[in-house]
Ligand code: ADP
C-alpha cells in the first residue's frame with residue numbers, strides 16, 4: 362500500500378500545544394549549530410536505512426512528529442490508517458537511540474537485579490498480533506546495522522519459546538500486545554525500568570478491544586519510569602473521550618497533532 366503524496370498539501374493539519382517545533386521538510390533537513398556548521402536532524406545511519414527503504418520524503422505526520430519527539434515532547438497524534446504513523450514514532454525514537462548508544466542502567470539497587478533480565482529502552486504497544494508483526498518488521502528494517510535489537514511478543518504462541526529467545530538475543534526495542542506483555546511481566550522475565558520511550562499505537566482499537574486495564578497495569582504497576590522520566594507517544598485514528606482521558610493520564614504537556622479529518 363504505497364503512500365499517495367499528490368494531495369498532501371491540501372490535507373488539513375491541526376497542531377496545538379506550547380512551543381511547538383517547526384516540522385521538517387525532508388529526512389535530511391539540517392539543524393544549525395553554533396559554530397556555523399550543520400548536522401542532520403536525524404541520525405545518519407537512520408537516514409541511510411530510510412533511503413534503503415525507498416522512502417523519499419516524510420509524510421505529514423512524520424514531518425511534525427520528528428522534531429516534536431527529538432525535542433523530548435510527548436505527542437498525541439491522530440491520523441488515518443496509511444498515513445505513515447509507524448515511521449512517525451520509529452524515526453525520532455531510533456535516531457535518538459542510535460546517537461546515545463546502549464547505556465548501562467544507573468540504578469542504585471542494580472545489584473539486586475538479575476543481570477539476565479532484559480530491560481528494553483523502547484516499548485511499543487499495539488492491539489493485535491498482525492500490527493505487532495508489522496511494526497516489528499519495520500523496526501528491523503530501520504535498525505539495520507545499528508546496536509539496537511528489536512523483539513516482538515504476542516499471544517497465541519508458546520511463551521516459553523519467547524522467553525528463551527529474549528534471554529538469548531536480548532531486547533532493546535520491544536513491540537508487544539498488552540496481554541502477552543503482562544504475562545511476561547508477571548513471570549519477571551523482562552523489566553520496564555529502562556524505558557525511555559513508550560508508544561501506544563492504535564490506542565482507540567486497544568480500548569475497543571478492552572485492553573485498558575492491561576495498559577494501566579503495564580504503565581502504573583510496574584517499574585516503568587514515571588511520565589516525567591520517559592517520552593510518551595499516543596497514536597489513534599479517532600479522538601473520542603476515552604482516548605482524551607488516557608492521554609491526560611499518561612502524557613505530560615503534550616503536543617496534539619491531527620492530520621486530515623479525524624472522527625471523535
Ligand atoms: P499507518 O500506521 O498510519 O497506518 P504505516 O506506517 O503502516 O501507516 O504506513 C503505510 C504504508 O506507507 C507502509 O507500507 C509504509 O511502508 C509506507 N510509508 C510510510 N511512510 C512512508 C514514506 N515517508 N514514504 C513512502 N512510503 C511510506
Ligand code: MG
Pocket residue numbers: 446447562
Ligand atoms: Mg499503524
